[in-house]
Amino acid sequence: MATIRQALAGKRVLVTGATGFLGTALVERLLRSVPDCEVVVLVREGKRTPAARRVQREILRNDCFDRLRRELGDGFDSTIERRLQVVAGDIGRDGLGLDDAGRAVLASCAVVIHSAAAVSFDSPLDAAVEVNLLGPTRVARAISDSGGSAHLIAVSTAYVAGNRRGDSPEALLPDTPFATEVAWQGEVDAARRAGADFDAASRSGDMLAKFQKDARSELGAAGSPLLASRTEKLRQDWVKQQLIDAGIARAQSLGWPDAYAYTKALGERALLQNRGDVPVTIVRPSIIESALAEPHEGWIRGFRMAEPVIISYGRGLLKEFPGIPEGVVDVIPVDLVVAAIIAVAARGPLADGPDVFQVASGGRNPLRYRRLVDLVRSYYQEHPLYDAEGQPIVVPEWSFPGRGRVQRQLQRASQALATGEKLISALPVRGKQAELSSKLEERRTQAERALGYVQLYGAYTETEAIFQVDRLVALWETLDADDQATFTFDPMAVDWEHYVHDVHLPSIVVHARVRTSAARREGLTREERGRKAVLAPERHLAAFDLENTLIASNVVESYSWLASRRLPADERVRFVFKTLREAPALLALDRKDRGDFLRHFYRRYEGAPAARLEKDAWELFSRLILTKSFPAGIRRVREHRALGHRTILITGALDFVVAPLRPLFDEIVAAGLGVDDRGLLTGELEKAPPTGEARALVMAAYAEAEGLELEQSVAYADSASDLPMLEAVGHPVAVNPEAKLATIARKRGWHVEQWAKTPGGPRPLLPLSPLSPPRDRIGSLGRASR
């Protein structure tokens, strides 16, 4: 028999799903180990990136190709040019979306390896159906429509066997006694209908109101454009979640662990019915994990199924994972799967119809769940992960609990954390305390994620099916010694202890970027990096909010101070209590809409003498504003100026109140009140106050007028109502964020600063001006305070 290399010499092999884990490995292996074949990759056009560019970026730049690049040296690019062809196409469309040229290429191929799939176990039902169920059929039809005669190797999964117990043979599904019989066409229609139904349901008034409310509670008074886009995102997420749940429910009702296995199984059946004359071989790997040896030990792409679970365990987040201790966890290194597929391609199709190979370890070299847990645990005991304080994390003892118990525990934990989070975000806290809420949220996310793992992957640690590999081994035995050395796919080749300890875990620990030593990381901390980024010389505009960003004060305090300045002693006390009594209502209004609040509140200045206020504002500056300022914040403004950046203050405070801050800023955008012909304030704003999205607009207008780019700008603000301003710039900074913003900032990786008043400054109990000498006590300010 010819060697693999000889068998494939001069042949064209088309690979779908080449940007995926298995596909990338396949392309690399074909190019490296089968030097006389040509490779065609079918890649979808990106939204902005053409297919060829995606191949460069997503396939060739992966470290999978490091070895080939090294081996070929300068010849790498020319080899790729000569041997790798890119065809734009889409598995989700009939005819694969191929043009004539594409069809011609397909016609010229001797082998088509279909490895494209929606591999995520929690894909929405409709998407999984389109790709996994209909995909193989579409590929087969495209081959026959192109007039070609390629051998179609369809990559499936061993778990098409469903939740069966006992041996699962390498046979076509219709020939296995236990397989669920379902009419696949009906499933396709139902899935598509479900997609439309959920979408329609999500647009009902009640649901839209709910999404709006959720968006509001997440973002606060962030302005309508932001709330609208957030609401729409929540709606789409909800539809997706419904489809995910529907997928799992449907799959489990039919005896499959999840939508992936379910759609794959139906996909096999559909392919067999629709393949026409196309010769087909189905290859069913089990759980594909990092490479045993090719292209290098531990190579892995993307974070897959077991990795998050194993890392969560190492970090002490996941204390228990259900499973049957003596059950088999069927893991197979990616390079074994790749070698098996190539061997199948070299062998060619069988004359008497489709056949099946399973690439799995369970039947020949089983890894028991207890053994895996022991190996993982002993690995972490020797190489612990470290927490943020540099302390090694002790991994918990595994007790192999039942799935139900773990799920209940995790559910309770996540509910308790959600309640705590809600409680805190309802409190008017900010800065360090608000971070607690953000931390609670993180813990809840972790608990929910753990719960998700248990729900999703629980079935895989409870599988009692044993995947048979007799045909695979028979194929293996036909290879000569050289091919066996080059294309190892005998599951016996895996020494589990070596694989887990020396190959897989070291690789995923690196991929997960978790702390593996107590030492402080090299270089700058996250905080220092953030600071360096905002203070980079190429930035050119820094916009600042005032209240709680630069000073711990607000318009009510300024008003109270100014208004009490000229009051006689007895009226001062009355005035204070009156203001205090109004505080809760004012606060509520402020939370609802900042603009309305300012409009309402500034009415109090009606009738106040403008000139006197301007003068008093200077005293206010020293006595209240500077006293309550954050020195680090003011220093930051000055640092920006020293770097030559423009600085702009955007605040809803009144212009005369912030006038003394003028030397810090190139531009101050503040609220201004009208003045009548007697020099008294009208109490009405001259133009809309700069709040919410108006801030973003002001900033954009300023940047435009001055020829600055928002991408290179920095914005500092403290609350979710400033989101439009923060989102408008390339470098948002959350200062002393209140709970909502803290959460948003953490999720988006925004730089966070905690700026505080300096300890040691005067700390007046009430925002009252000191008592004026008697002849200056000329009475109340404006009309409203009388």
Next chain:
Amino acid sequence: MSPRPGFVLDVDRSTPPTLFWHGENYRLERLPVGSRVLYPPEPVAALTDPDGAVRQALVEPLGDSPPLPELLHAGMRLTICFDDISLPLPPMRRPDNRQRVIEAVLELAAEAGVDDVVLIAALALHRRMTDDELRHALGDRVFNAFAPNGLLLQHDAEDPSALVHVGTTDAGEDVEINKRAAESDLIVYVNINLVAMDGGWKSTATGLASYKSLRHHHNVRTMQHSKSFMDQHRSELHSSNWRMGKVIRDAGVKIFQIETTLNSDTFPSQFAFLQKREWEWSAKDRAAFLASSKALDRTPSRVARSIFHSIKAPHAMTSVQAGEVEAVHQRTTEKVYEQQLVPVEGQTDIVTMGLPYICPYNVNSVMNPILVACLGLGYFFNLYRGKPVVREGGVAILSHPTPWEFNPVHHPSYIDFFEQVLAETTDPLEIEAKFEEDFATDPWYIHLYRTSYAYHGVHPFYMWYWCAHALQHLGGVIIVGGDPKSVRRLGFKSASTLVDALEMASDIVGRSPTITHLHCPPLMIADVT
């Protein structure tokens, strides 16, 4: 009975524990047997009729000055300048010396028909005084007569239109001072000479000057060559000011200098034990100490601070002299020495000092770490004539909580100096070369100095330069009971108790060092031979 002079106590087994100030509190510490404690002289007698003495001084001037009435005439421009909030410490009870003197001067001016009179607080680069503070220093009558009419000014060293370049000294030093003062027919300068550093030509050449002028003597080199600045004749600070004074005088600026001295009656009667010698404490003193220190232990420092800052000292005027600057100042210095000089024989390996809650730059404010350093190493260390109390290479042990606290209104540039400059280096020369100019010319600090109540941007540098002589001289500085973080930032060592501090000091000065404690305040000057 004449007051008892200063005294050096040798600690033996029977000596009671010694009082150490510790910020807004005080402690009793047991010094090792053989240590010395320097006690200031008791308060000297006050003038029985201070107002009479003032009037007399004005008509019987010293030096070649005519009596004040002869210098006053209708149609003249008269400017009365006075020392700012940094003097005296603690602020004295009303009436303040400034009020007594200025009222007397204004009376004569009114008699002479002078109607162009302006009062100027000689701030130099200090913060502006608040209305309340001005009112306290000048009294209601003067304040109400001048302030509402815009005739009570505070020197603005950053207003180019209010400054005039008078000339340059033969050492190349610019003399730029307040324009209104310089262009007046007469400057009457009203001093309170709490320590020997104050007064003389320093009043006008420093108090009314701009940064451009001050930088010639407010720098590291000058301070390292002022040994000490309490001793005019060995002080480069004073030499420079005297050169500038000559330029001012030669430019035809007429100055009628009035200097007053105070006795060391520093604390009101309920705190009398603070200025007594411990073995003379009565049962009442001991009770007052116990009660107050225990209460202060339980009081938040913020509250304790406001209690202490409300203290008005019962200081009483001990002398007033007026006339020609140098003649007046010579007499004043004698008077200050009379109250403060304590003869001391020989230096020691270690000097200990308990630092109180106040220094010249934090009246009505928190004493930030830079001011702690300045009070200990700038002021207390320099309270000597002849030789420093501690030998070269010796150790200074300071007792103060040294909190990482600042007043954001008064000391904005201090915060940045502490966070940015001291984080990088504590070497005065390096700081001066690398950072001074940026801070001194920073528009934001200038803005705050001019419009708010902030010390000038360069002021924290001067505080650090004030320590330069001590930093050069000493082998180590240890702060007892300080916030370790701030102490480390200052570049000093932190000890939790005096015993620990002495133990740490032994690494530098050996196992059996000699120790001297400055029992201060009340202020004194160690005359070390």
